[in-house]
Amino acid sequence: MTTHEQRVGYRLWLAFGSPDEFADPRLWYRRGFSEVFGTFLLVLVAAGGGLLHAKGEISLAAAVVAPGLMVLAIILFMGAVSGAHLNPVVSVAFALRGDFPWRRVPRYIVAQLLGATLACLFLLAIFGNVEHLGATLPGPGYHAWQAFLMEIALTGGLVSVILGTASAAQNVGTIGALGVGAYIALAGLWAAPVSGTSMNPARSFGPALVSGDWSSYWVYVAGPLLGALFAVGCAWILRGPGGDAAARAAASGRLSELVRSRPDSVSG
Numbered sequence: 001m002t003t004h005e006q007r008v009g010y011r012l013w014l015a016f017g018s019p020d021e022f023a024d025p026r027l028w029y030r031r032g033f034s035e036v037f038g039t040f041l042l043v044l045v046a047a048g049g050g051l052l053h054a055k056g057e058i059s060l061a062a063a064v065v066a067p068g069l070m071v072l073a074i075i076l077f078m079g080a081v082s083g084a085h086l087n088p089v090v091s092v093a094f095a096l097r098g099d100f101p102w103r104r105v106p107r108y109i110v111a112q113l114l115g116a117t118l119a120c121l122f123l124l125a126i127f128g129n130v131e132h133l134g135a136t137l138p139g140p141g142y143h144a145w146q147a148f149l150m151e152i153a154l155t156g157g158l159v160s161v162i163l164g165t166a167s168a169a170q171n172v173g174t175i176g177a178l179g180v181g182a183y184i185a186l187a188g189l190w191a192a193p194v195s196g197t198s199m200n201p202a203r204s205f206g207p208a209l210v211s212g213d214w215s216s217y218w219v220y221v222a223g224p225l226l227g228a229l230f231a232v233g234c235a236w237i238l239r240g241p242g243g244d245a246a247a248r249a250a251a252s253g254r255l256s257e258l259v260r261s262r263p264d265s266v267s268g
Helices: 003-016 019-023 025-054 060-082 088-096 102-127 144-165 173-195 201-211 219-239 245-251 255-261
Strands: none
Touching: 025 060, 025 102, 025 201, 060 173, 088 102, 088 144, 088 201, 088 219, 102 201, 144 173, 144 219, 173 219, 201 219
8 A cells, every 4th residue: 555545544534434433332432422522512602602692792693603613623523433413303314314223312312412511501600691591592573483484494404414415324524514514604694583593402402401491492392303304305305215235334334344245235
């Protein structure tokens, strides 16, 4: 192997990780920590930005673009470890597609909710319980049902982008990072005044729990969940059912084994 080939291989390993490590059940702690840490960073920026915008210290554009940039960075630096789901409905969508084991979903959701809670406890320690700790709420002049419909549409788009750019159940690589991060920023730039553009029950859970304001939380659970179901349906129409041999192998970290045993099964 030439030096150039070694460098290419190393870069691919950085982007996509070790298949054996992703599949190894003994390394659950690593995937769990990745989801806790990644969701902590996402909610820290998303809720923190919302809080500072409500206080008039940063612009709305800064508050909504920052989470998109954070997700981009998270996918690049830890997407290969856990897939960088960072969102309960993303884990559910991957499982519905047959690309992610259902047995992993509850643990991922617990890790995501924990990360979101820790982020809001951090914000509480710095700012106190002000501005609902950046909670996602229907904007002034909008009703809960309007925010609910907006969350369905926005999450449908987000999960469609994720399913279309992910490698089976893993958000990895530059294309996925740019696509997902850009979508989050774009959605926030035009729709934040309506619903706060949560698209993520974990992102809304942290501020609701720590601030004690559950008044509209149902919007940010039911809306994203229905949006994710819509995206899974769209993916079935666009690309057929998931869970094929290559997708299952990639989601379980065994794609290299499949290639060695049946190289024609992943051609094209």
